[in-house]
Amino acid sequence: MKMKTLTVTELNNYIKRILDNDFILNNLLVKGEISNLKYHSSGHIYFSLKDTTSKINCVMFKSNALELDFKLEEGMEVIASCRCSLYPGLGSMQLYINKLQKEGLGELHIKFENLKNKLAREGYFDQEHKKTIPKMPRRIGVVTSETGAVIRDIINVTRRRNSLVDILLYPAQVQGEGAYKTIIAGIEFFNKNKNVDVIIIGRGGGSIEDLWNFNEEDLAKVIFKSKIPIISAVGHEVDFTISDFVSDLRASTPSQAAEIAVPLQEEIFSEIDNYKIKLNEIIDKKLSYERERLLNYKKFLSLNNPEIIISNSYLELDRLKNALNKIIQNKMETEKMKLKSLSDILQAHNPINVLNKGYTIIKDNKDNIISSKDEINNLDEINIIFRDGKINGKFTSLN
Template identity: 50%
Template sequence: MYIKTLSVTKLNSYIKKVMDNDFILRNICVKGEISNLKIHSSGHIYFSLKDGASKINCIMFESDACNLTFTPENGNNVIVKGRVSTYPKEGLYQLYCNEMEIEGIGQLHIAFEKLKKKLENQGLFDEDNKKRLPKYPRKIGVITSASGAAVRDVINVAKRRNPFVDLLIYPSLVQGEKASEDLIKGIKYLQKIKEIDVIILARGGGSIEELWAFNDEALAYEIYKCNKPVVTGVGHETDFTIADFVGDRRAPTPSAAAEIVVPNINEINQKLDNLKTSLSMSMKGMINDYYSKFEFLHKKLELNNPNNYIVNLYNTLDNYNIRLKNIMYSKLNTEQGKLQNLKSLLFAHNPLNILDKGYAILENDENTIIKNIEELKKNECINIKMKDGESKFKIEFLEDI
């Protein structure tokens, strides 16, 4: 039998042709653990897939890598789809990947990421749209299974933290095809109750399939438009659902949800005691401040008391009164002295004083003093004043002497 001699290049090309034309190798699905991962700046991803005994080199070009819903990491158990071919230049075969998904999640994970991206673009996850939780709720609505561990955890935590808070349990399916519809009914029912301050959506841990009801799109919209704050406590700390992203607050577990929503009565009492102490100290401080201000104003008022001013005016008035009296007495004494002098002078020049010496004053009928004989001759009746009185006399002229 004749065997044709081939060059290395032709051999590698032949091997590539054989592999590319093999139906199984052209449509292969392989699962394994990622190792030697390298994400190139060009967007291409280079890695190896390995299991307990073997490994295969893999490459995913940027055109396919951009469609991934997660970022691959070393240690991820994945399922990849693609084709096995060879690189003729090196003579190595490798797996050219078109699709990749986390093993065990598959289509559910893809659906989850797709819905998450859709709702995120619509703004349902925005922090600005989330409602604030009430600090001191009086009544809390709880939507969960009536027979699960979650409801017992919520009740126990609530009673321990604050026995005065009321819980209204809405029993709902939390797993299966009808669970999301039941959860939506619970939200619609509880948000109509005026006394309900906040709603807890709770379920215990489980697989992604068991928690899938909380990834329902209609439930996400119902949580978003609910007029009361919604707190989710679904699964374990590592479990995330669409409801967690839409809710106003996410708790890692049902118990943690109750911890978040129900205020601790001991902390409230301690806070009240602190506020009472602070208020008391503040009031005492204010009273002391006002008392100091009062004392200051009182002393200031005493210094500027009108009574003191009036008393001082009384003293001033008394001084003025004394000065006035002194001036008056001085003036009176002076005037009395002048009056006495005038009296003495008047007395000295009083014509009536001469009557004491025997002289008399002659007046006519008109009370005019008669000063000479001629005037006397003209009067028949005259008035004569002497020291002991006056009288009228009728005279008669006899002769000149």
Template identity: 50%
Template structure:
């Protein structure tokens, strides 16, 4: 039998025609569980429909998606009407969805929500239990697959941002039944060898089944009880696991976790330089301001110095002395004038002065001045005072 050799394009085109002409594949209703759901910025929806044994890629274009009345989330059980089509360029086929009917949550997603609710009630997700991440770590622990894209992304980010920080990698399974136990061993390792300051748990994106190891209750409690801060970077930005809720910080991707943990060395260096300049300017400004204040205080002190005060007080004392001497002289002169006046007044009224005019004064034997003749009796002894002396006499009445 002769077999014709075909090109890859010819084979894909042939398969496409067979599927396009199949009545069943062009009018399908399929039930299953939504997984790895993504909403593109264009409005198109991309997800996987799976059951216990198999899965199929699905797309719902914007024109159909805008009439969708079902909130599409991972773990949702649905019934979908659509067509199987082949994408000829890469030979893949997928279900092109036209209608979606909700049937309920899948078992895995229901288990995820139940565990999340229970742990949340216990308080494992509360912010007050979150440990702060170090700002400038010297050594970082990383728990992830040694061959996955996550570790390559983290290393690339770390080298770009800060090659001076040591990284200790703990190789771990990140998918499958033993993955959660392996991650727990990694946490215990870093807890025992307590020389790292923060731990990154990382894994690339995937479906809910592929990320299921990070929804393990034992792993959640190990993260919660860890003394070292733990940041998770599991899956893509839209993926959330129990480990994300209980960790000290959740990053949307492994690369984002590295961006958070590894400070940018060059930005630090730049900030140090900027702060050095600001500090120097501040010190110079402060010194200049203080110098001006000192000069001002110096002038104030000079103006109010004790020596200036003493000099001024000497002048005040001299002025007071002059005023005092002037006052004394004036007082002495006044008193001298008053004394002269009193002397003149006394002289004017001095009874002895009349003796110079030829008059005499007569006193009785007791020294009393005789003013009237009737005060004298016969044979009274008297003293007669003249200008130049005195004599004693006796009174005789004729």
């Protein structure tokens, strides 16, 4: 049987496939001491894991390295969650690291993750429950050790930024068994007395064991129930605790917590000046608007002034009076003309006018006009009317 000749590349790829298909080698937990540590500019971390007799090369790519909550150091004992494979280019076997945890702290990390997941499911970390940090607090409550660097840092930052803000310290234990109970007491003290606008809880950096009091479930629930906003400032920037997640705001350091809580005095005065300018502008606009409205009302009142209305009514009455007088005058003139015309007609037919011409009117004693001689024959007495009077007498017929 003739053997197949392989190139080096083919051999390395064949070995790599065997390693990649092995279930155990793809799901490893390896314990060892870090050596030859190198943080690359790309973000990847290169190192070796060794024990008393052996060593293996390791790589942790940037995406996994960003999830580390502690800084790797030479000689550090760790447990690596990884897979084993071959790097074909060099023909070297190495571990590809997914996660790292410090040796001896595995149980605490597991406990931390379990509690974090539980509280997250119950809504303790939801943004909708976060209270707003006041922009201009008058007094800040601090729950921390009275002798540690935390309170000094907070005091220094606060005095530098704003001398008008007061600090009220509740001395608490921040390390050691049961220390979290004093932190709980401090939060409850401020909530009961309502004597501060915001609370800062914190301590300096340390191991997960040093910071464990800030991972207690009872403390997390008290923080969540607090009516006063709480800023958590525990450890350094890379340190995370349950208190950080449940608090209304996390600060990477106590000094940053003070910077967040305490506004710059100059900025406050500047903001007040800006508000003053805006307020004056609003007042000026409002006054101008109201002046314009007042002038419009004045014009309206002037047009609807009772005195003016009455005066205008008098004028209207005079106008109507004149118009009525004119109508009456015209009517009278018309009637006069009609009367004169009728008078002329009457005058033309007035019997008196006939008498003026020498004629007379003859009437009987009953004042009936006698218009025929035959009517006289039957009368004993007649009345003769002249222009200047009348006479009566008996009539004697000649024939």
